[in-house]
Amino acid sequence: MTKNYFATGIISKSTNFGEADSIFHLITKEYGLVKAVAKSVRKPKSKLKGHLQTLNHVNAYLRKGKNLDLITQVESINSFNSIKKNLTFIAQACYMTELTESVLSEDQPSPELFDLLVSSLKFLETPKNGILLIHCFEFQLLALSGFKLMFLECVNCQKEISENSHVFSPVQGGVICPNCKKTENTKLISLNIMTLKILRNMDRENFSLLLKISPPKNIIRELSRIFDESIKELLGIKLNSQSFYQTIVKH
Protein backbone atom coordinates (compact mmCIF):
# COMPACT_ATOMS: atom_id res chain seq x y z
CA MET A 1 0.00 0.00 0.00
CA THR A 2 1.49 3.38 -0.99
CA LYS A 3 1.25 6.43 1.30
CA ASN A 4 -1.87 7.71 -0.51
CA TYR A 5 -4.39 5.11 -1.53
CA PHE A 6 -7.94 4.64 -2.74
CA ALA A 7 -10.56 2.26 -1.39
CA THR A 8 -14.22 1.58 -2.03
CA GLY A 9 -16.10 0.62 1.10
CA ILE A 10 -19.15 0.63 3.35
CA ILE A 11 -19.03 2.82 6.49
CA SER A 12 -19.79 0.43 9.34
CA LYS A 13 -19.09 2.48 12.44
CA SER A 14 -18.03 5.90 13.65
CA THR A 15 -16.70 7.07 17.01
CA ASN A 16 -16.15 10.66 18.12
CA PHE A 17 -12.50 11.54 18.59
CA GLY A 18 -11.11 14.73 20.05
CA GLU A 19 -13.08 17.94 19.71
CA ALA A 20 -14.39 17.63 16.16
CA ASP A 21 -12.82 14.53 14.59
CA SER A 22 -14.29 11.05 14.14
CA ILE A 23 -12.80 7.62 13.59
CA PHE A 24 -14.56 5.57 10.92
CA HIS A 25 -14.56 1.84 10.25
CA LEU A 26 -14.76 1.01 6.55
CA ILE A 27 -15.44 -2.44 5.15
CA THR A 28 -13.40 -2.14 1.95
CA LYS A 29 -13.12 -4.29 -1.13
CA GLU A 30 -9.37 -3.73 -1.51
CA TYR A 31 -8.02 -3.85 2.04
CA GLY A 32 -10.57 -5.58 4.26
CA LEU A 33 -11.33 -3.57 7.40
CA VAL A 34 -9.83 -0.06 7.42
CA LYS A 35 -9.95 2.28 10.44
CA ALA A 36 -9.33 5.90 9.58
CA VAL A 37 -9.83 9.34 11.05
CA ALA A 38 -11.62 12.25 9.35
CA LYS A 39 -10.48 15.61 10.70
CA SER A 40 -13.04 18.23 11.78
CA VAL A 41 -15.85 16.12 10.32
CA ARG A 42 -18.23 17.05 13.16
CA LYS A 43 -18.07 20.76 12.33
CA PRO A 44 -21.13 22.08 10.46
CA LYS A 45 -19.20 23.11 7.34
CA SER A 46 -17.30 19.84 6.94
CA LYS A 47 -17.30 18.74 3.30
CA LEU A 48 -16.90 15.08 4.28
CA LYS A 49 -19.66 14.94 6.88
CA GLY A 50 -22.62 14.05 4.66
CA HIS A 51 -20.70 11.34 2.81
CA LEU A 52 -19.39 9.60 5.92
CA GLN A 53 -22.72 8.41 7.31
CA THR A 54 -23.09 4.86 8.63
CA LEU A 55 -24.05 2.37 5.89
CA ASN A 56 -22.97 4.70 3.04
CA HIS A 57 -21.14 3.02 0.15
CA VAL A 58 -18.27 5.38 -0.66
CA ASN A 59 -15.12 5.90 -2.67
CA ALA A 60 -12.53 7.08 -0.16
CA TYR A 61 -9.09 8.60 -0.66
CA LEU A 62 -6.83 7.92 2.31
CA ARG A 63 -3.32 8.61 3.52
CA LYS A 64 -1.34 6.13 5.58
CA GLY A 65 -0.69 7.34 9.11
CA LYS A 66 1.48 6.15 12.02
CA ASN A 67 -1.47 4.93 14.07
CA LEU A 68 -4.59 5.70 12.08
CA ASP A 69 -4.97 6.44 8.39
CA LEU A 70 -6.47 9.76 7.36
CA ILE A 71 -9.50 10.19 5.10
CA THR A 72 -8.61 13.04 2.77
CA GLN A 73 -11.50 12.90 0.32
CA VAL A 74 -14.68 10.88 0.00
CA GLU A 75 -17.61 10.65 -2.39
CA SER A 76 -20.84 8.67 -1.96
CA ILE A 77 -21.73 5.92 -4.39
CA ASN A 78 -24.94 4.90 -2.62
CA SER A 79 -26.45 6.33 0.57
CA PHE A 80 -29.09 3.56 0.75
CA ASN A 81 -31.74 6.20 1.59
CA SER A 82 -34.59 3.69 1.17
CA ILE A 83 -33.07 1.53 3.90
CA LYS A 84 -32.59 4.53 6.20
CA LYS A 85 -36.30 5.45 6.01
CA ASN A 86 -37.44 2.09 7.40
CA LEU A 87 -36.61 0.94 10.93
CA THR A 88 -36.73 -2.80 10.12
CA PHE A 89 -34.40 -2.33 7.14
CA ILE A 90 -32.02 -0.28 9.32
CA ALA A 91 -31.93 -3.09 11.90
CA GLN A 92 -31.33 -5.70 9.19
CA ALA A 93 -28.67 -3.62 7.42
CA CYS A 94 -26.81 -2.90 10.69
CA TYR A 95 -26.86 -6.61 11.56
CA MET A 96 -25.49 -7.67 8.15
CA THR A 97 -22.84 -4.94 8.25
CA GLU A 98 -21.68 -5.74 11.77
CA LEU A 99 -21.60 -9.45 10.97
CA THR A 100 -19.41 -8.75 7.93
CA GLU A 101 -17.07 -6.53 9.95
CA SER A 102 -16.72 -9.18 12.64
CA VAL A 103 -15.29 -11.74 10.20
CA LEU A 104 -12.91 -9.31 8.49
CA SER A 105 -9.42 -8.32 9.55
CA GLU A 106 -7.39 -5.24 8.81
CA ASP A 107 -5.22 -5.57 5.68
CA GLN A 108 -6.89 -8.85 4.73
CA PRO A 109 -9.15 -8.16 1.77
CA SER A 110 -12.17 -10.32 0.99
CA PRO A 111 -13.73 -8.95 -2.20
CA GLU A 112 -16.37 -11.71 -2.18
CA LEU A 113 -17.56 -10.77 1.33
CA PHE A 114 -17.66 -7.11 0.34
CA ASP A 115 -19.67 -7.90 -2.82
CA LEU A 116 -22.04 -10.06 -0.76
CA LEU A 117 -22.69 -7.19 1.66
CA VAL A 118 -23.22 -4.60 -1.09
CA SER A 119 -25.56 -6.83 -3.11
CA SER A 120 -27.53 -7.71 0.06
CA LEU A 121 -27.90 -4.04 1.01
CA LYS A 122 -29.06 -3.24 -2.54
CA PHE A 123 -31.56 -6.07 -2.33
CA LEU A 124 -32.84 -4.74 0.99
CA GLU A 125 -33.77 -1.54 -0.86
CA THR A 126 -36.15 -3.37 -3.20
CA PRO A 127 -39.83 -3.30 -2.18
CA LYS A 128 -40.32 -7.03 -1.66
CA ASN A 129 -36.99 -8.21 -0.40
CA GLY A 130 -38.25 -11.30 1.37
CA ILE A 131 -37.87 -12.25 5.00
CA LEU A 132 -35.28 -14.89 4.08
CA LEU A 133 -32.74 -12.33 2.84
CA ILE A 134 -30.99 -12.25 6.22
CA HIS A 135 -30.68 -16.05 6.44
CA CYS A 136 -29.45 -16.30 2.82
CA PHE A 137 -26.86 -13.66 3.75
CA GLU A 138 -25.84 -15.57 6.90
CA PHE A 139 -25.52 -18.82 4.95
CA GLN A 140 -23.29 -17.23 2.28
CA LEU A 141 -21.20 -15.32 4.85
CA LEU A 142 -20.51 -18.52 6.79
CA ALA A 143 -19.56 -20.28 3.54
CA LEU A 144 -17.17 -17.47 2.53
CA SER A 145 -15.65 -17.56 6.04
CA GLY A 146 -14.87 -21.25 5.61
CA PHE A 147 -17.90 -22.65 7.47
CA LYS A 148 -20.28 -23.84 4.77
CA LEU A 149 -23.29 -25.43 6.47
CA MET A 150 -24.26 -28.80 5.04
CA PHE A 151 -27.89 -29.64 4.36
CA LEU A 152 -27.74 -32.05 1.43
CA GLU A 153 -25.75 -34.78 3.20
CA CYS A 154 -25.35 -35.90 6.78
CA VAL A 155 -22.41 -33.92 8.16
CA ASN A 156 -21.23 -37.06 9.99
CA CYS A 157 -21.51 -39.96 7.56
CA GLN A 158 -21.90 -37.93 4.30
CA LYS A 159 -24.91 -40.05 3.24
CA GLU A 160 -27.51 -38.15 1.23
CA ILE A 161 -30.35 -36.71 3.34
CA SER A 162 -33.83 -37.96 2.55
CA GLU A 163 -37.11 -36.57 3.84
CA ASN A 164 -37.14 -37.90 7.36
CA SER A 165 -36.87 -36.65 10.90
CA HIS A 166 -33.50 -34.94 10.93
CA VAL A 167 -31.73 -32.70 13.39
CA PHE A 168 -29.25 -29.89 12.98
CA SER A 169 -25.99 -29.64 14.90
CA PRO A 170 -24.62 -26.06 15.20
CA VAL A 171 -21.27 -27.44 16.41
CA GLN A 172 -20.91 -29.83 13.47
CA GLY A 173 -22.33 -27.23 11.07
CA GLY A 174 -24.91 -29.42 9.33
CA VAL A 175 -27.79 -31.85 9.33
CA ILE A 176 -27.39 -35.15 11.21
CA CYS A 177 -29.26 -38.20 9.88
CA PRO A 178 -31.44 -40.31 12.23
CA ASN A 179 -28.68 -42.99 12.41
CA CYS A 180 -25.87 -40.65 13.45
CA LYS A 181 -28.23 -38.81 15.82
CA LYS A 182 -28.10 -41.78 18.21
CA THR A 183 -24.40 -41.28 18.86
CA GLU A 184 -24.23 -37.47 18.57
CA ASN A 185 -23.33 -35.69 21.86
CA THR A 186 -23.53 -32.05 20.79
CA LYS A 187 -26.58 -29.72 21.07
CA LEU A 188 -29.16 -30.65 18.41
CA ILE A 189 -32.05 -28.66 16.92
CA SER A 190 -34.95 -30.62 15.43
CA LEU A 191 -35.89 -29.64 11.91
CA ASN A 192 -39.33 -29.20 10.44
CA ILE A 193 -39.57 -30.67 6.91
CA MET A 194 -40.27 -27.21 5.45
CA THR A 195 -37.24 -25.75 7.26
CA LEU A 196 -35.08 -28.53 5.83
CA LYS A 197 -36.42 -27.87 2.30
CA ILE A 198 -35.54 -24.16 2.64
CA LEU A 199 -32.06 -25.00 3.94
CA ARG A 200 -31.47 -27.50 1.10
CA ASN A 201 -32.38 -24.78 -1.42
CA MET A 202 -29.80 -22.54 0.26
CA ASP A 203 -27.21 -25.28 -0.13
CA ARG A 204 -28.14 -25.48 -3.84
CA GLU A 205 -27.84 -21.65 -4.03
CA ASN A 206 -31.45 -21.15 -5.18
CA PHE A 207 -31.43 -17.70 -3.59
CA SER A 208 -33.66 -15.96 -6.15
CA LEU A 209 -36.39 -18.53 -5.42
CA LEU A 210 -35.94 -18.25 -1.64
CA LEU A 211 -36.20 -14.46 -1.67
CA LYS A 212 -39.71 -14.69 -3.15
CA ILE A 213 -41.26 -16.92 -0.48
CA SER A 214 -42.73 -15.96 2.92
CA PRO A 215 -42.64 -18.98 5.25
CA PRO A 216 -44.87 -19.15 8.35
CA LYS A 217 -43.65 -17.71 11.67
CA ASN A 218 -42.72 -21.05 13.25
CA ILE A 219 -40.39 -21.84 10.31
CA ILE A 220 -38.82 -18.36 10.53
CA ARG A 221 -38.22 -18.93 14.26
CA GLU A 222 -36.59 -22.29 13.56
CA LEU A 223 -34.34 -20.79 10.86
CA SER A 224 -33.38 -17.91 13.18
CA ARG A 225 -32.43 -20.36 15.90
CA ILE A 226 -30.33 -22.46 13.50
CA PHE A 227 -28.34 -19.48 12.25
CA ASP A 228 -28.03 -17.79 15.68
CA GLU A 229 -26.59 -20.99 17.17
CA SER A 230 -24.34 -21.64 14.15
CA ILE A 231 -22.87 -18.15 14.22
CA LYS A 232 -22.29 -18.43 17.97
CA GLU A 233 -20.60 -21.86 17.69
CA LEU A 234 -18.68 -21.49 14.43
CA LEU A 235 -17.66 -17.81 14.57
CA GLY A 236 -17.66 -17.45 18.36
CA ILE A 237 -18.99 -13.90 18.23
CA LYS A 238 -21.76 -11.95 19.88
CA LEU A 239 -23.01 -9.01 17.86
CA ASN A 240 -24.12 -5.69 19.37
CA SER A 241 -26.78 -5.18 16.71
CA GLN A 242 -28.39 -8.59 17.20
CA SER A 243 -30.55 -7.65 20.20
CA PHE A 244 -31.88 -4.50 18.49
CA TYR A 245 -32.61 -6.51 15.33
CA GLN A 246 -34.51 -9.12 17.35
CA THR A 247 -36.45 -6.38 19.21
CA ILE A 248 -37.57 -4.77 15.95
CA VAL A 249 -38.43 -8.08 14.27
CA LYS A 250 -40.52 -9.19 17.29
CA HIS A 251 -42.31 -5.81 17.40
Added chain:
Amino acid sequence: MEPINNKIIPKPIKNLILAFSGLPGIGPKTAQRLTYFVTQKSSEEIETLSQALISVKNHIILCEVCFYIMETNPEKKSRICLICEGDRNQNQICIVENPLDVIVIENSRIYDGLYHILHGAISPMNGLGPNNLKIDSLIKRINNNIEEIIFATNPTLEGEATAMYIQELISELKTKPTITMLARGLPTGADLEYSDFSTLSNAFENRSSFNYSE
Protein backbone atom coordinates in the same frame (compact mmCIF):
# COMPACT_ATOMS: atom_id res chain seq x y z
CA MET B 1 10.42 -5.33 32.11
CA GLU B 2 9.29 -1.68 32.40
CA PRO B 3 10.66 0.67 29.72
CA ILE B 4 13.64 2.64 31.08
CA ASN B 5 11.98 6.08 30.72
CA ASN B 6 8.99 5.05 32.92
CA LYS B 7 11.31 4.54 35.90
CA ILE B 8 12.25 8.22 35.99
CA ILE B 9 8.64 9.47 35.98
CA PRO B 10 7.37 10.12 39.53
CA LYS B 11 4.34 8.03 40.51
CA PRO B 12 1.92 11.00 41.02
CA ILE B 13 2.73 12.19 37.47
CA LYS B 14 2.18 8.70 36.06
CA ASN B 15 -1.14 8.42 37.89
CA LEU B 16 -2.35 11.78 36.60
CA ILE B 17 -1.35 10.95 33.00
CA LEU B 18 -3.28 7.70 33.34
CA ALA B 19 -6.31 9.55 34.73
CA PHE B 20 -6.32 12.12 31.89
CA SER B 21 -5.89 9.34 29.30
CA GLY B 22 -9.18 7.87 30.46
CA LEU B 23 -11.08 10.95 29.26
CA PRO B 24 -12.71 10.76 25.81
CA GLY B 25 -10.53 12.00 22.95
CA ILE B 26 -7.47 12.44 25.20
CA GLY B 27 -4.51 10.38 23.98
CA PRO B 28 -1.21 9.81 25.81
CA LYS B 29 0.50 12.95 24.38
CA THR B 30 -2.40 15.24 25.32
CA ALA B 31 -2.55 13.60 28.75
CA GLN B 32 1.17 14.34 29.24
CA ARG B 33 0.69 17.98 28.13
CA LEU B 34 -2.23 18.43 30.55
CA THR B 35 -0.20 16.90 33.39
CA TYR B 36 2.72 19.25 32.67
CA PHE B 37 0.21 22.16 32.66
CA VAL B 38 -1.03 21.13 36.12
CA THR B 39 2.53 21.13 37.51
CA GLN B 40 3.00 24.74 36.29
CA LYS B 41 -0.16 26.12 37.92
CA SER B 42 -0.48 27.40 41.50
CA SER B 43 -1.94 25.22 44.26
CA GLU B 44 -4.96 27.53 44.50
CA GLU B 45 -5.79 27.17 40.80
CA ILE B 46 -5.52 23.38 40.97
CA GLU B 47 -7.58 23.30 44.15
CA THR B 48 -10.30 25.27 42.30
CA LEU B 49 -10.17 22.80 39.40
CA SER B 50 -10.42 19.75 41.66
CA GLN B 51 -13.31 21.32 43.65
CA ALA B 52 -15.16 22.03 40.39
CA LEU B 53 -14.73 18.39 39.32
CA ILE B 54 -15.99 17.08 42.67
CA SER B 55 -18.88 19.55 42.70
CA VAL B 56 -20.15 18.30 39.34
CA LYS B 57 -20.35 14.75 40.62
CA ASN B 58 -21.86 15.71 43.99
CA HIS B 59 -24.24 18.51 43.05
CA ILE B 60 -25.45 17.74 39.53
CA ILE B 61 -28.44 15.46 39.03
CA LEU B 62 -30.95 14.83 36.27
CA CYS B 63 -34.39 16.39 36.27
CA GLU B 64 -36.88 13.65 37.01
CA VAL B 65 -39.22 14.88 34.26
CA CYS B 66 -37.07 15.80 31.26
CA PHE B 67 -33.63 14.43 32.34
CA TYR B 68 -31.88 17.76 31.79
CA ILE B 69 -28.91 18.45 34.09
CA MET B 70 -29.69 20.51 37.18
CA GLU B 71 -28.11 21.49 40.49
CA THR B 72 -29.28 19.77 43.68
CA ASN B 73 -31.26 21.94 46.06
CA PRO B 74 -31.51 20.57 49.63
CA GLU B 75 -34.40 23.00 50.32
CA LYS B 76 -36.54 21.51 47.57
CA LYS B 77 -37.66 17.89 47.71
CA SER B 78 -38.64 17.59 44.07
CA ARG B 79 -36.04 17.19 41.35
CA ILE B 80 -37.56 19.34 38.66
CA CYS B 81 -35.38 21.64 36.57
CA LEU B 82 -35.86 25.33 35.82
CA ILE B 83 -37.05 24.55 32.28
CA CYS B 84 -39.84 22.21 33.39
CA GLU B 85 -40.84 24.59 36.21
CA GLY B 86 -40.56 27.74 34.12
CA ASP B 87 -43.22 29.80 32.37
CA ARG B 88 -43.06 27.92 29.09
CA ASN B 89 -45.36 26.41 26.51
CA GLN B 90 -46.52 23.21 28.23
CA ASN B 91 -48.02 21.76 25.04
CA GLN B 92 -44.78 21.07 23.15
CA ILE B 93 -41.98 18.62 23.90
CA CYS B 94 -38.73 18.86 21.93
CA ILE B 95 -36.78 15.59 21.96
CA VAL B 96 -32.98 15.86 21.90
CA GLU B 97 -30.11 13.42 22.33
CA ASN B 98 -27.94 15.31 24.85
CA PRO B 99 -28.13 18.15 27.40
CA LEU B 100 -25.75 20.22 25.21
CA ASP B 101 -28.40 20.21 22.48
CA VAL B 102 -30.77 21.99 24.91
CA ILE B 103 -28.18 24.72 25.52
CA VAL B 104 -27.74 25.30 21.78
CA ILE B 105 -31.52 25.52 21.17
CA GLU B 106 -32.05 27.80 24.18
CA ASN B 107 -29.28 30.14 22.99
CA SER B 108 -31.09 30.50 19.66
CA ARG B 109 -34.18 31.82 21.54
CA ILE B 110 -36.41 30.25 18.93
CA TYR B 111 -38.27 27.69 21.08
CA ASP B 112 -40.15 28.10 24.35
CA GLY B 113 -41.64 24.65 24.97
CA LEU B 114 -40.49 21.73 27.10
CA TYR B 115 -37.71 19.24 26.40
CA HIS B 116 -36.99 15.56 26.82
CA ILE B 117 -33.36 14.43 26.82
CA LEU B 118 -32.77 10.85 25.71
CA HIS B 119 -29.07 10.76 26.74
CA GLY B 120 -27.95 9.11 23.52
CA ALA B 121 -29.34 7.61 20.35
CA ILE B 122 -30.09 4.08 19.20
CA SER B 123 -26.82 2.78 17.79
CA PRO B 124 -27.23 -0.91 16.97
CA MET B 125 -23.59 -1.49 16.09
CA ASN B 126 -22.36 0.14 19.30
CA GLY B 127 -24.78 -1.93 21.37
CA LEU B 128 -27.01 1.01 22.31
CA GLY B 129 -30.64 0.00 22.17
CA PRO B 130 -33.92 1.60 23.28
CA ASN B 131 -33.41 0.32 26.85
CA ASN B 132 -30.27 2.44 27.20
CA LEU B 133 -32.23 5.67 26.54
CA LYS B 134 -34.88 7.62 28.42
CA ILE B 135 -37.65 6.52 26.06
CA ASP B 136 -40.10 4.85 28.45
CA SER B 137 -40.31 8.01 30.56
CA LEU B 138 -41.00 10.07 27.44
CA ILE B 139 -43.93 7.86 26.47
CA LYS B 140 -45.34 8.17 29.99
CA ARG B 141 -45.16 11.99 29.73
CA ILE B 142 -47.38 12.15 26.67
CA ASN B 143 -50.91 13.01 27.75
CA ASN B 144 -53.83 14.99 26.36
CA ASN B 145 -52.08 18.30 27.13
CA ILE B 146 -49.24 17.57 24.73
CA GLU B 147 -50.14 18.90 21.29
CA GLU B 148 -46.81 18.57 19.50
CA ILE B 149 -43.72 16.38 19.72
CA ILE B 150 -40.72 17.90 17.91
CA PHE B 151 -37.88 15.55 17.03
CA ALA B 152 -34.53 17.37 17.24
CA THR B 153 -32.35 14.26 17.15
CA ASN B 154 -29.24 14.47 14.98
CA PRO B 155 -29.70 13.89 11.21
CA THR B 156 -27.58 10.74 11.34
CA LEU B 157 -28.56 7.09 10.90
CA GLU B 158 -28.66 6.73 14.69
CA GLY B 159 -30.72 9.90 15.23
CA GLU B 160 -33.21 8.97 12.49
CA ALA B 161 -33.55 5.38 13.78
CA THR B 162 -34.24 6.74 17.28
CA ALA B 163 -36.88 9.13 15.95
CA MET B 164 -38.57 6.36 13.93
CA TYR B 165 -38.60 4.00 16.90
CA ILE B 166 -40.20 6.58 19.19
CA GLN B 167 -42.71 7.60 16.50
CA GLU B 168 -43.89 3.99 16.28
CA LEU B 169 -44.37 3.86 20.06
CA ILE B 170 -46.32 7.16 20.02
CA SER B 171 -48.56 5.87 17.20
CA GLU B 172 -49.70 3.08 19.54
CA LEU B 173 -50.90 5.55 22.21
CA LYS B 174 -54.52 6.65 22.56
CA THR B 175 -53.55 10.33 22.48
CA LYS B 176 -51.89 11.26 19.20
CA PRO B 177 -50.03 14.57 19.30
CA THR B 178 -48.73 16.16 16.10
CA ILE B 179 -45.26 14.80 15.38
CA THR B 180 -42.78 17.09 13.65
CA MET B 181 -39.09 16.92 12.86
CA LEU B 182 -36.56 19.70 12.37
CA ALA B 183 -36.10 20.52 8.66
CA ARG B 184 -33.42 18.68 6.76
CA GLY B 185 -31.38 20.08 3.88
CA LEU B 186 -28.49 22.41 3.11
CA PRO B 187 -26.86 24.03 6.17
CA THR B 188 -26.20 27.80 6.06
CA GLY B 189 -22.84 28.51 4.44
CA ALA B 190 -22.71 25.14 2.67
CA ASP B 191 -21.16 24.71 -0.75
CA LEU B 192 -23.54 22.91 -3.11
CA GLU B 193 -20.59 21.46 -5.00
CA TYR B 194 -19.57 19.34 -2.00
CA SER B 195 -23.05 18.28 -0.87
CA ASP B 196 -23.83 14.59 -0.62
CA PHE B 197 -26.83 12.88 -2.16
CA SER B 198 -28.81 12.58 1.12
CA THR B 199 -28.45 16.29 1.93
CA LEU B 200 -29.42 17.33 -1.61
CA SER B 201 -32.31 14.91 -1.66
CA ASN B 202 -33.67 16.34 1.62
CA ALA B 203 -33.12 19.90 0.41
CA PHE B 204 -35.15 19.26 -2.75
CA GLU B 205 -37.91 17.41 -0.87
CA ASN B 206 -38.25 20.17 1.74
CA ARG B 207 -37.87 23.13 -0.61
CA SER B 208 -40.06 26.10 0.23
CA SER B 209 -42.06 28.49 -1.94
CA PHE B 210 -40.93 31.96 -2.84
CA ASN B 211 -43.45 34.67 -1.91
CA TYR B 212 -43.65 37.48 -4.43
CA SER B 213 -43.66 40.91 -2.79
CA GLU B 214 -46.66 43.00 -3.65
